[in-house]
Amino acid sequence: MTHPYFLTVAYAGAGFHGWQIQTELRSGQGDLWAALRALDPEAPMPQGTGRTDAGVHARAQGTLVRTSRAWEPYRLLAALNAHLRDDIRVMAAQPAPEAFFPRQHAVAKRYVYRLGQGPAADPLAAAFRWHVRGAAPLDLEAMAAAAAPLLGTHDFTSFRCAECVAKTPIRTLYGLRCEAHEGGVDLVFEGTSFLMHQVRIMAGTLVEVGRGRRRPDSLGALVAVRDRSLAGPTAPPHGLCLERVWYEAQWGIGEPSPWGERS
The missing domain is CATH 3.30.70.580 (Pseudouridine synthase I, catalytic domain, N-terminal subdomain)
Incomplete structure (x- = not known):
């Protein structure tokens, strides 16, 4: 036993x-x-x-x-x-x-990708933020607008790395927020589960939008085309953190998912 x-x-x-x-x-x-x-x-x-x-x-x-x-x-x-x-x-x-069993009974996850801004990287935060260099700050309104077409259930092949072995690229994204903080920005991703590198590719693509290198209204078409080569770079790993997991309510592990159980 x-x-x-x-x-x-x-x-x-x-x-x-x-x-x-x-x-x-x-x-x-x-x-x-x-x-x-x-x-x-x-x-x-x-x-x-x-x-x-x-x-x-x-x-x-x-x-x-x-x-x-x-x-x-x-x-x-x-x-x-x-x-x-x-x-x-x-x-x-x-x-x-x-x-x-945690993997089988998880129903939602929250990942946060942390970005740093400013003339120099903060040495006390550099291990946990990707410092985005540039004379101008990221355009958060453009990034928020670009995120809207990513919400919901989609084929996320355009944000899936070549080594991903998931059986299906279909995932549900419940939330994607751009939260400004002193010296940086947090990109908050909430969904059922994520493909290999999905959050990091989304973060790299949204940074391109924030820098003015990609149109805010272009991400819906990017999802539809299902072509990883057309998305942005894979953001470096040190900015990403698994912040929270919700499990099926029947197990009594933590609070129930605010989005309910999986169908």
Whole structure:
């Protein structure tokens, strides 16, 4: 008999070659499994909600672990963190229902892509923002207008990298907001799930709009043409963070999705 726990895991992506375990390279899943096996040598590999690319950060990587004995959740959190390096941490722990599986039962995710602006990159934020150089600030009104045709359910082939192995390019984007902050802009993406590099390609394309290099009314046609070569560049990974995940309400993990359950 094993005891399932749901963990919320955060990590700074610069030190990792993504979440998924690697044979020789460091990964979030690999680090967490090593910490878990220090407590429970026969523990199976932790299962995350989804992959993050090399260099991408996470504030809310939902993870299922199984242990051979029962733990008080805070003690499990503290014990795991004692065996983890400073750039990855278990932020919360709770018992999980026996049949819960984070990847299968996630219904929506929020990613935030952070942009920096100004004459020079802020050294205290540079590890977490893509600094967009330019004499003029990004045109946020144009970027917001350009984002509108991306909302809803579409074939997002134009924003899918060649290495993506998803069975279908159809995804639903619930929200896409441009939020100005001192020294930068946050692009907030909320949807059912995302294709490999989808958010980063969308971010790179919206930056082109904000720089005046692409028309704000052009993204609807870009979606329709289904051609990755016509979209913008893939934004660098260090600006991207997995911020939140919503799960099916029946499992009692976090708050219910504001967009309801998947059909």
